[in-house]
Amino acid sequence: MSTQTRWRRARSSRTASPGRRSKTLAGATALLVPLAAMVGLAAPAEAASSATAVYTKASDWGSGFEGKWTVKNTGTTTLSTWSVEWDFPANTKVTSAWDATVTNSANHWTAKNLGWNGTLAPGASVSFGFNGSGTGTPSGCKLNGNPCDGGSTNPGDNAPSAPGKPTASDVTNSSAKLSWAPATDDKGIKNYDVKRDGATVATVTGTTYTDTGLTAGTDYSYSVVARDTADQTGPASAATTVRTTGSGGGGENPGGNGKINLGYFTNWGSYTAKDLVTSGSAEKITHINYAFGNVQNGKCTIGDAYEDYQKSYSAAQSVDGKADASDQPLRGHFNQLRKLKAKYPNIKVLWSFGGWTWSGGFGQAVQNPAAFAQSCYDLVEDPRWADVFDGIDLDWEYPNACGLTCDTSGPAAFKNMMQAMRAKFGANNLLTAAITADGSNGGKIDAADYGGAAQYINWYDVMTYDFFGAWAAQGPTAPHSPLTSYPGIPAQGFTSADAIAKLKAKGVPASKLLLGIGFYGRGWTGVTQSAPGGTATGPAAGVEPGNQYYKVLKTACPATGTVGGTAYAHCGKDWWSYDTPATVGTKMAWAKSQGLGGAFFWEFNGDTTNGELVTAISSGLK
Known part of the structure; x- marks a missing residue:
């Protein structure tokens, strides 16, 4: 498959929402304004441990400033959690924060670790930051109940141990x-x-x-x-x-025959959880992959804190018609997905990590699979949103092969990662992976032990799309998601059928394979030939060059033919390929004939307001 930057996996660039911190701006400002003197302060301390918290004002622009706290474990035992408390003058407050949960009672402020950054080994440190308004500086700091300089509020009186698991x-x-x-x-x-x-x-x-x-x-x-x-x-x-017992709403299994109908839900898209309700799609899906969390420094990390759990939704935007309160512990997409699950309890949600843009961190992470799995578990099972997620999806593009970056971890790295993940997440959590569909000889499926890893996963999302596209700017034009081969296909092994056959041959059970559907098209311009195989002058105009949502293409450039089990369209000088409800139906019939576990799609944003592609998948799987 192409190593071109792939639109379906790329975080779209967008202007920061009002009130959101711009790290670029903050960094630039910090170059212009001298750092304030570091101020050591205090907070609740862990038993038989020593730790410090140091405050720095990173930048100041008159009406506001950027502050930073650094927590360091100066003791000899591991710190399992941290909480920094301080007081601000009445005219000073925190307006936004990152890498910690920050709350206040009047002028008293408290910052607590997130699920992924609470554990500090001896000598380790972690920082969190915030934007603030006013001119005051913190006072009365405590770290885990003790002074932030590492002293003890109550000498000889240690903090209590953790109670037993309820x-x-x-x-x-x-x-x-x-x-x-x-x-x-x-x-x-x-x-x-x-x-x-x-x-x-x-x-x-x-x-x-x-x-x-x-x-x-x-x-x-x-x-x-x-x-x-x-x-x-x-x-x-x-x-x-x-x-709790009973039912919170919803109905029968929407997939039919136990088949999975899974959709990717992106944290940067315009689509909201409420749109799943109004389009009717929530009644027809079984699972959601929430995309994406990041992989950094060997750990699973938050992808976008604001969109994930900080953004407030109005009553009109909310799944249940109730507006978010400014002081409620969880907002953003996570809270809306929680409400969606309450309304449709059959839906399971997985948190997907990696993707095209953020797969570069997997190589470091798999050097210590157990530690990586622990970090992912701690983040997914963070008490603030543990009920939202039913498991984890790993989207590594690609193990022991090239995507946006090239990986050299070796063929066993993927299997070792999935083994560690299953050991940590246990049998009751879902564990899945989005994997390559490159079925060519010596291609990406051959580069990693997908067969050996299959024993640990619930299923694979086989990305049977993006086989061809306008990264080959002069063509030949070809469908990006062919089900089967056809005369003149530009490369052998680049079809859904080839990918599924190769994975089966490697020992992956058919029931653990989901067929991928793209809710978008890929296209060229400068094309005179209607049939596939024509020349072009470059990518067609779209939401990004060479890419456009199905909901736009269905009327802007209606399908004029089919090839390899998918549709194509020639309108003016543009040539596009994409799936329609009819070709989705063909693909679902094929998936059932192969004994596959179901289907998945990238992603909700591309469908129509009445969810016609989701409907086609649901109907086709029954």
Whole structure:
């Protein structure tokens, strides 16, 4: 397949939303304004550990500034979580933050680690930043309850241990009873904070609590934090997921015959979770891959904090018609997907990491597969959104081959990664991967052990599109997603049938293979020949050069023929190829005849407002 930058996997460039931090601007400003003196401050400290927090004002533009905190573990034991507290003068406040969850009560501010950056080995450090308004500086800093300079608020009085993982009993459609083993402390335990989905819902003195007012058929994540007689809090317990009884809505399995109908939902697109409802698509899909999380420095990391969990939605934009509150613990796409799952409990959501643009980090990550898997698990299972995700999807483009960058990890790296992921995520979480469809001899399928890794995954999303495109600017014109070969195809092995056959031959069960459908077309301009194989002068104009959504092409350049089981169109000087409801139907019939597990598509943005391509997949799989 082409190593050209692929539009379906590229994060589209867009202007930052109002109030969003621009790292480019902040960095430029920092060059012009001298750094303020570093100020050491204090916060809640972990038992038998030592840590510091240092504040730096990175830039100041008069009406506002950029601040940065650096937390360092100066002790000899691993720090499992951190929380920095400080006070600002009345005229100073945080307006946006990154790499930490920042909240306030009046002028008192608290920043807590995210799921992926809470663990600090001895000597390790982590930073988080924020934009602020006003001119004040922080005071009264505490790190995990102790002074930020590494001292102790209560010398000789250690913070409590983590309580035991909560267990659930007496679960009904609206309540659940939680019990846990007590924490230990050298001075005694005062009480426990019970947290539901990361937010404190009760403070109790005993080791049981019954949570009420819950929604039927809904997953909730619970953890517990102990507080000692000096009001020091310890680390949170391990989280447990509880599902209430009954049904929260939705209907029968939309895929039909147990088949999977999965769609990619991008965090940069104009499509929202509510659009899945109004288009009717939510009733017809079984799974969503949320794209993308990043892979950096050997870890899974947040892709876009603002879009993922910080952006507020109005009542008109929200799945349930209720506006986000400014102080609620979870907003953004994550909260909207949570609401979507409450309305359609049959839908499962996976968090997809990597993609075309962000696959360069996998090579470093697989050098330590267990550590990589742990980082991904910690992020996906972050208590704030653990109930949103039912598993993880790894989109590595491509192991031991070239995509946007070239990987030299070796043929075993992919299998080793998936083995570590399954060991960490366990049998109850979904584990999938989007993989190449290059079925040519010695091509990308041959470069990695997809057959050996199949034992660890639930299914593969086989990317059976982008075989041909206008990165070959002069042509020949060819369909980007042929189901089967045809006379004159520019390269052998570049069809859906070839890819599926090769994966089966490598030992991948047919039931673990999903056929990929692109909700977009690829096209050339300067084309005089209607049939495939013509010459061109370059990419056709589209949402990006050579690319356009199906919802536009169906009327702007209607299909004039079919080849290899997909459609093409010649209008004026432009030549496009894309799938229509009719060719999707053909492909679904073929998928069923091959015993495949179902189909997936890239991505919701390309479909019509009434979801006609999603409907075609759903109907075709029944």
